[in-house]
Amino acid sequence: MEILFVHPNFPGQFRHFAAALAREPGIRVSGIGDEKWMKDTIPLTDIPVIAYPSPTTASHDTHVYARSFESAVRRGQQVVQTLLTHKRQGLEPDLIIAHPGWGDAFYLKDIFPGTPVIGLFEYYYRTRGADVGFDPEFPMNFDDIFRIHSLNATQLLALESCDAGYCPTAWQHSCFPAHHQMRLNIIHDGIDTNTVAPDTKATITLPDGSIHQTGEEILTFVSRGLEPYRGFHVFMRALPRILKARPHCQVIIVGSDQVSYGKQPAPGQTYRQRYLDEIADQVDQTRIHFSGRLPYHDYLKVLQVSRLHTYMTYPFILSWSMLEAMSAGCLVLASATPPVQEVIMDGENGLLTPFGEPSTLASRAISILADPEQYQHIRHAARQTIVTRYDFNTVSYPAFRQFLKQFEW
Structure with a gap:
């Protein structure tokens, strides 16, 4: 055939x-x-x-x-x-x-x-x-x-x-x-759950030379393009409160300036620069690491070192990255939008937050980052969800x- x-x-x-x-x-x-x-x-x-x-x-x-x-x-x-x-x-x-x-x-x-x-x-x-x-x-x-x-x-x-x-x-x-x-x-x-799996010894070296490993206080965000359809603006506006409350937190943002969906920014602009400029005087920018797109192996390492992974989306096509984050054992804090709610049940295999509320996102992230151990059962349930339903x-x-x-x- x-x-x-x-x-x-x-x-x-x-x-x-x-x-x-x-x-x-x-x-x-x-x-x-x-x-x-x-x-x-x-x-x-x-x-x-x-x-x-x-x-x-x-x-x-x-x-x-x-x-x-x-x-x-x-x-x-x-x-x-x-x-x-x-x-x-x-x-x-x-x-x-x-x-x-x-x-x-x-x-x-x-x-x-x-x-x-x-x-x-x-x-x-x-x-x-x-x-x-x-x-x-x-x-x-x-x-x-x-x-x-x-x-x-x-x-x-x-x-x-x-x-x-x-x-x-x-x-x-x-x-x-x-x-x-x-x-x-x-x-x-x-999802290839054998490849996309937790690794307690994972280490990632980012393009800026910084090295991060499992156990650190790391907040992650992944999107093919850093754009509003994937809640990039909401995430960025939550960072000032998060970084102020969590002085040891490092933020890793994976994605390019490409806009795949929705309206393009003004000529010569990117959403990354627009929203970074918006919060520039409120954050220590050395703690925010924009990696651009990464080779797949390095991208998986980012998920494996994450203490908290944030996924935000309009009601639209569900990203592979959310399912891969769950398969990697991430604790996922995601938007309470229909494509996400098909997979994540709040408090069971992930955590949900309203899409357009940066302050609520920040409050939940601060609480989670402060006490990651109490969410271990959610990490395990997240991976089990992917193994059972999406392997x-x-x-x-x-x-x-x-x-x-x-x-x-």
């Missing part, structure tokens, strides 16, 4: 699934992705990858509501034009598994009409009741709402272009229209394989 994975940043979310399938006898796995997007990714060994030229983005002459859709159409067209060349050379996958969020899956059924296409569906935008308009600091006007509503054109065509699909979490699944939910399974990508080998992959059985012959 030949399986083709389609993701502009292959392997992306398919890293574990693709590698596991490739290890099975009788299954050949290949991938296709954007040559520029894949430039900095770590490839999977023994899995051939087709690189397609990066498509041009939508013109500024295109209506602002339609630019995302036009870019998706261009990408979908580039994918099939590239695959047609390989089809003429004999490529005929028995199954295609795609992330269709950028348009990659739009036309796959047209060139492989007999091949089932499965889509990974991460998010369906809502103009009310989820991320849009959630944060009063970033109010939405009607023009924003119309533009956001139009983003779902890509998702709707992607849904029609796939035979079946799956969502990583129940909350993300619930965001899709009811008549589409019936076609979508709930299967998380899974790749025992939960996610078996569920995924069972899902695929309906498409094998």
Whole structure:
């Protein structure tokens, strides 16, 4: 059986699934992705990858509501034009598994009409009741709402272009229209709990040369991009109170200045600098360590040395980092928002705090940092939650394989 994975940043979310399938006898796995997007990714060994030229983005002459859709159409067209060349050379996958969020899956059924296409569906935008308009600091006007509503054109065509699909979490699944939910399974990508595990002897050397180890009073925050969607502004505004009350606390912040979601800051600005400037005269900045993005091994060390890990998010896609923090045995203080509450029960396997209240976040963090021993049972429960519900080998992959059985012959 030949399986083709389609993701502009292959392997992306398919890293574990693709590698596991490739290890099975009788299954050949290949991938296709954007040559520029894949430039900095770590490839999977023994899995051939087709690189397609990066498509041009939508013109500024295109209506602002339609630019995302036009870019998706261009990408979908580039994918099939590239695959047609390989089809003429004999490529005929028995199954295609795609992330269709950028348009990659739009036309796959047209060139492989007999091949089932499965889509990974991460998010369906809502103009009310989820991320849009959630944060009063970033109010939405009607023009924003119309533009956001139009983003779902890509998702709707992607849904029609796939035979079946799956969502990583129940909350993300619930965001899709009811008549589409019936076609979508709930299967998380899974956590490698053997690799992502506690280490009482962990040590991390940060880019600034500072060395930290388990047992120190370390407050951590991780986000791919340091931006409001992941509560970076709330976290930063809590730091003055925390650092004043806890004079030995060190703060490690992992993430880049990239903005993945929501509104961009003003030209030439970053959210990191904006919120650091806001608190600059209230904190000792030598105790705040911005690491940028780290190699995966070093990122795990940050989680392992953490005394308290903070995860904040709008009602949006749940980050792997929160689940990995729990798997690493972190004590997680997280926002009481729906995607988080699907996993964390306050006081049992983690701690919850209102999203938009820096003072409440600070008060809880101060109390926790002062007496970490009383929360050991929560750390253990956090890891057990991930092992029981999200472990790749025992939960996610078996569920995924069972899902695929309906498409094998």
